[in-house]
Amino acid sequence: MRRHIYFVLCFLLTVGCGMQTRLDELTLVLTVGLDEGKNGNLLVYSVSPVFNKEAKNIYEVIRTSGLTLRDNRFKANAFASGKMVGGKTQSVIISKNLAKKYDMFSYLDVFYRDPKNSTTANFIVFDGPLKDVMYIRLDDKPRLSVAIRDVLLTAHKSKQTTKINLLEFRRLSLDRAQTPFAPILRVHKGDLIAGGIALFNKQRKYVGSLSQKESPYFAILNKNIKPATSLTLAIKGLTKQKEYVSISIEKGDFSYKPSFQNGMFHFDVHIHLGAILTETTTHIDMKKEKKKLEQLLAKEIQKQLEAIVKKMQTYEVDPIGFGLYARAYEYKPFQKQKSWPKAFAKAEINIRPTVEIISYGVLQ
Template sequence: MTKKLFAVFITCLALLALTGCKDQNLIENLTLSLVIGMDLNEQNEFEVSISSPVFNKEAKDKEEEFQVTSTTLRKSRDEFDKVVLGSTAGGKAELILVGKKLMRHPGWATILDALYRDPKNTVTPRLVMVDGPVYDIIRLSPKDKPRLPLYLMKVIDMAYVRNVTVRTTLQQFYRHHKEKGMTSAITEIGLKGRDIQILGTALLDDREKYKLTISSTETKLLNMMKQPGKGAFPLTLQLPEFKSSLRFLPTNQLSFNTFSVKTRKKARYDRGKFRFDVNIKMAIFLTERLFPIDMRKETRALERYIESELERQFADFIRKIQAAKIDPVGFGMYARAYAYPQWKKVEDDWGEEFADAEVNVKVDVEIQGMGAMK
């Protein structure tokens, strides 16, 4: 009898630990906002749009899109509840799309407060800027592509692997927003016909206002100067040391790829300004060469030509961001680490200080492969 009572007692304890189903929500009755869009309309009214998958078997369109005018991101949920088929469920967003028109206003990032404050929301959605109306992207439903969230993430992730653009999550954007020694860089996309296209990388200032867009080549230079992660850095250079043999095509071009980039940065304060030394070392593999050269005898000479051209491009890029008074590389963090007393005086106006800084980039190239022919 005692054993039976003990078994009943253990069974009751196990039942108490089971999750109840009183407040269950069927997925068919939920509206999951996988993509959230924010933009300004022609009247400069704040608009919020969402894209949600449809799980109803009878529905021909597997994606539903809605757009409302609101005053805050959280209040827009009340407006969506008036038109969506199911109960709006938060915390499932994969992408946050922000219109360039909205990003031209300093301080726009305060709108994101609801996404950070709600513990149900994750901080892993990718933040993306859209050149053009955001709702044009939200309501895109190409028949030869997967669902919009998967389509967008695949395009961005593949571009990021090739260092064509950056990949910035909501958490990283918040960190950059609070970091005084670095400004934000996010992916910029647009529509080309019915296809989504990576336009480059959008650079923002210390108030998260859009400043300029850099190309895929400049994005690779940016990623090289930061802490290079995994991925390839394919580049094509036009070397002025060689003459072009064709009128319609410059044949003094060379392409290479590198998977190994090591970057070291140092900072100091000298003679009234911050000075930064950036040393970049890379092992490259030639993938294309349109001009004649004896690779057996002139390998080192070719390496020097490549180093010289890369250093010129790095210098041009540095001048470009200094003119915009932004620091997407994060030189300010090194200024704080190596020259804290001087940094402390200018931390609230780092963009102005960095514009007057001296940045020297030194590139060390080693050709480790040249393909199947010399």
């Protein structure tokens, strides 16, 4: 009896062998690009590596046009040299034109619905028609998919842009108290550049962007300053001439205090930044003028932060998540708002940053 059972068990274990899949027979789609096609169709680019030694190119780009993403996958199988597999997707790129016109969720649904698909793929907005990036020739870079990811991650680390994956995008979109955002990628004179932040409204449509210069300040507001955020600020007042001071922000304490008065939300934002002075263009006597310098830096940072908050208010978007604080501490008035982004646009936001210079290097 026992021997028979073992025999049957062994037989059952081998059942899976009949449907083996070999890696080089698959078309692993590492990057998916979505663009607007003709007649309201969706233009889909799938970039996948080619493992065949005889092939001249190390990656292939398949362009299809269809109704939805799945419809395009179906069509792309006619071109692909192997079965298309979507589980390894690393980046999903949307062209800005498409993002302006349509609700992103109607295109991204398949990523969330089908558990075989990866939800940790980076979500990127491309400034321009997608064919610019898909058929770009990067002779000094690795495969396109890898290059895109590398450029994005490096830019994110130095706070030139931000990073968001599909799952986070969905979380921000569905939360009433926040709106989603995404990094921007563009091609400039044959080079890939990641910089700036695309802002989406509650309908998940692209409404505006923050520039590459504003991105580090966005990171500060988002409490995302690790490992270090570098800023170069122009300040006036210490000496007669215009001077530039570079600092590297190492740590920060944040406090967002919401309150609700006279039918309006107020936020008191206190940000205490610990910075290392990395560069000055003029001589500053640090012993005497440290306090003054700290104040000047704080003032400049405040100006920048207020500017981007203003910008977000005009676009009626809240990617920072002020709404989270409003909901957590002023729940009743928050619940009464029909649309949080509209209420946020009217809110009064006081930002009071303070800067503390922890060290100023090895020079006096």
